[in-house]
Amino acid sequence: MVLIMNVIHQAKCALLLMAIASIPAVAQLAMYGFTPPTSNPFSITMEEVFKRSEPIVWVDARPEESFKEAHVSGALNLNRTNWDQMLPQFFGAFEPGKMVIVYCSPGCSESEEIASRIRNLGFDPVLFLEGGFESWKKATHSP
Amino acid sequence: MRKISLPNIVAGLLSLIFIYAGTTKALEASSFYKDVQMYHLLTDGTAWYLAHYLPWLEIVTGIGLIVKHTRKSACILIITALAVFMFAISSAWARGLNIECGCFGETIDHSSYIWVLIRDFFMLLAALYLFGSASSGQSSPNTIIKSA
Numbered sequence: 001m002v003l004i005m006n007v008i009h010q011a012k013c014a015l016l017l018m019a020i021a022s023i024p025a026v027a028q029l030a031m032y033g034f035t036p037p038t039s040n041p042f043s044i045t046m047e048e049v050f051k052r053s054e055p056i057v058w059v060d061a062r063p064e065e066s067f068k069e070a071h072v073s074g075a076l077n078l079n080r081t082n083w084d085q086m087l088p089q090f091f092g093a094f095e096p097g098k099m100v101i102v103y104c105s106p107g108c109s110e111s112e113e114i115a116s117r118i119r120n121l122g123f124d125p126v127l128f129l130e131g132g133f134e135s136w137k138k139a140t141h142s143p
Numbered sequence: 144m145r146k147i148s149l150p151n152i153v154a155g156l157l158s159l160i161f162i163y164a165g166t167t168k169a170l171e172a173s174s175f176y177k178d179v180q181m182y183h184l185l186t187d188g189t190a191w192y193l194a195h196y197l198p199w200l201e202i203v204t205g206i207g208l209i210v211k212h213t214r215k216s217a218c219i220l221i222i223t224a225l226a227v228f229m230f231a232i233s234s235a236w237a238r239g240l241n242i243e244c245g246c247f248g249e250t251i252d253h254s255s256y257i258w259v260l261i262r263d264f265f266m267l268l269a270a271l272y273l274f275g276s277a278s279s280g281q282s283s284p285n286t287i288i289k290s291a
Binding site for chain 1: 176187190191192198204207212213215216
């Protein structure tokens with residue numbers, strides 16, 4: 001009897017701790033929203049890139065100076081400024097079965113815009129990289 | 144009367160780990176949400192709620208460990224949570240996923256699966272020890288210092 005009472009008491013205490021934890025959690029959800037943010041269907045993370053098996057055409061949408069400093073191996077520098085000039089090179093690099101991933105600097109919008117422009121030309125799949133070039137560096141230079 | 148005994152030291156250390164882990168995750172809940180999603184075990188909605196609830200549960204149970212009256216219940220919650228973490232990590236490992244465990248929020252944790260499992264296993268042992276010592280209700284033979 002004492003054992004049962006003890007178990008009930010512990011269960012009550014555990015539920016109390018869980019209830020206390022739910023107070024700040026609900027407050028935080030009220031701040032950030034009760035529904036998860038919808039992710040852009042045309043975005044991709046580096047973790048997802050590693051899981052994909054198809055060959056990738058990397059498109060660097062950053063300015064030429066940043067591209068010259070460092071870029072993903074084999075990437076093509078295609079941005080708003082050199083769009084008309086570099087587009088033929090992109091046509092040459094793309095083959096059916098390849099996936100196009102566009103990246104820029106973290107927090108920028110160029111990759112989304114360039115990916116959208118390429119998609120409008122009829123290419124598919126064309127995605128933009130979440131976290132930009134930094135996420136690629138972080139993922140590929142991890143110990 | 145407060146005792147500096149082995150159970151109290153273990154409770155203090157485990158409490159610090161859980162409060163630290165909970166705080167780092169609570170401060171970056173959106174990032175922790177992505178970590179939870181990467182396990183591919185839950186729906187987006189469930190992962191979102193869990194990402195906001197779990198950090199606070201860790202903080203509250205961490206505090207619960209250092210309060211005598213709630214220590215045993217906190218141990219039950221910690222043992223359950225660690226068992227679930229270990230299952231999730233083993234499952235990710237078995238499915239060949241290459242993910243961060245998300246154990247300490249945004250803190251870069253490139254630990255291998257085996258190291259994370261070993262770390263969780265030792266914390267599980269510590270929680271079981273605390274539960275056992277709290278259940279016995281006897282004064283610990285390992286008392287080092289007593290102060291009034």
